[in-house]
Amino acid sequence: MFFVDTIETPGLGNRSYLAGGPRSAVVVDPPRDIDRVIAAAAVRGVRIVAVAETHLHNDYVTGGLELARITGASYLVPAAAAVSFARTPVADGDTAPVDAGLTLRALATPGHTPHHMAYVLEENGRAVAAFTGGSLLIGGVGRPDLVEPRLTGTLARAQYASVHRLAGELDHTVEVLPTHGFGSFCSSSRAEGTSSTIGAERERNAALVKDVDSFVADLLAGLDDVPAYYAHMGPANAAGPSPVDLTPPARAGARDIARRLAAGEWVVDLRSRVAFAQGHVAGSFNFEGEGQLATYLAWLIPWGRPVTLLAGSADELAHAQRELARVGVGRPAAAATGGPESWVSAPEELRSFRRADFAGLAAARKRGEEPVVLDVRRTAERENGALSGSVHIPVHELPGRLAEVPPGVVWVHCAGGMRAAIAASLLDAAGREVVAVDDGFDAAAAAGLTLTAPRSAA
Known part of the structure; x- marks a missing residue:
């Protein structure tokens, strides 16, 4: 049998x-x-x-x-x-x-x-x-x-x-x-x-x-x-790939993390997007350890750029290292576990940003605010309907197109929240004021926001 x-x-x-x-x-x-x-x-x-x-x-x-x-x-x-x-x-x-x-x-x-x-x-x-x-x-x-x-x-x-x-x-x-x-x-x-x-x-x-x-x-x-x-x-x-090496990377302290950021290396925070928004190392990027970490980090990072991983636990770190090894991202240059307070030398090295849903975006517009709405979904997704007046830059193109984002407070959304969190961290690291929309796109219409018609229906 x-x-x-x-x-x-x-x-x-x-x-x-x-x-x-x-x-x-x-x-x-x-x-x-x-x-x-x-x-x-x-x-x-x-x-x-x-x-x-x-x-x-x-x-x-x-x-x-x-x-x-x-x-x-x-x-x-x-x-x-x-x-x-x-x-x-x-x-x-x-x-x-x-x-x-x-x-x-x-x-x-x-x-x-x-x-x-x-x-x-x-x-x-x-x-x-x-x-x-x-x-x-x-x-x-x-x-x-x-x-x-x-x-x-x-x-x-x-x-x-x-x-x-x-x-x-x-x-x-x-x-x-x-x-x-x-x-x-x-x-x-x-x-x-x-x-x-x-x-x-x-x-x-x-x-x-x-x-x-x-x-x-x-x-x-x-x-x-x-x-x-x-x-x-x-x-x-x-x-012919070399054998995978999953041994733990070198440990990074606050000074080492700061040095790596100053050198232009990528420091990636693997914690949940909720935790990252509440507080994170200034200049770090948020790629959640759960979900499609390997796909999106490998897609966005300049190939061969050293990466330091920040995680809430050793298990979270080991999982991420395994995921990244599967797509040929080199061994992490360094890593740290714990929380953001232990990853910096001074409180001013921490940043945070707001999170909201589509109802919150609708409310902001009703208050007379004029937020920049950034849609980071892929082109094929946007063709099925988009928020009227939104700017479109797919998340995988955003690192090279940050200068194209109009001035103002940026409300960034995707289809469910994960990619919006990545984009929000990229914008935050560039010094922009950002609000991450953590909501399903289907909720946009229910919130009273105007959507463009899908291309097939136009």
Whole structure:
């Protein structure tokens, strides 16, 4: 009897898989922090005999090379992927034994990347699960625009053909087990649910219910911004990532924190946005440890810039260090735990700012105030409706566009509050008076604020 265990990395919106039988198993698309995979195998009491990559990942650093080295497993990598390390090249139709009666079969599924490979787990010759990587996702497909702009149209059509190949060759009961689609920007849309089968996807997946021209046109029209750090992930994975180092960073005192800020390094406060607004080190930035820390910090920070982490606890610090290692952000230059009073030498080195909701913004306008309203959502989100008169600068563009924010008190909002907190900290560090709107965007209309019509309704 086979098993499939899911190893989730919710901060990046991805999944890895451990699958096998009573004695041995294969790992598909492992995360960089492979201790989680090794622990999962230990719980099952199985030996890892193969590590399989569906493609060279654009959104995280793989742990596959190190996992294969430590376990002695075969490292299965698509043959067409140009890499700088020894591996077992995999072509369409190749098979690898997993356990008695269990085999892994490779299916070429280009689209997300030119070399993309899906893997089908077969039990006694019958397909039981499909590890689809960035090809067929739950209710969608992987993006075709992360490799080379000139290939995007071609890869979109290849993605359509690959999804049809999977749906055509596999039985309707086969489970669909993608790597992307749970919040990753590698997906063209968010997963509709947490599990699916080939049969379910035949009924609802756009790639399987639309004709190719309609599918490609809609797919390309819906592509959103690409995190800047993605440009570094593919090359890192092709070169062969070094083992992850999660040992605690050097401890930073108040003077060291001040020195690092003066040198232009990033000092990142991981505490909740509520705690940060109440009091924080002047010049520090707020990226909450929970949520999409790795995605947004790696997206905004100048690549290679040293970062010092401030956390409320050692556990919070360790979690953040692990998250950042997954996307290739170097080891923290230093770190401190506790609270803001212990991170400064004098009270005047602390700052705070106001928090509000959309009702508070409406009330401010009724009082005759003329706040600058800054919308830091992505362009695709804003096209579905925006506050009239608001200024739009996506949060990932804000560090380079601070000078474009008009003078005055800045009320900054996003869709839910997290990105607004990041933006508020950036503005606060630049000396601006800011109010962070910590509210769901749906509450704006209920508060009586005027919204522009969505582009589709205009």
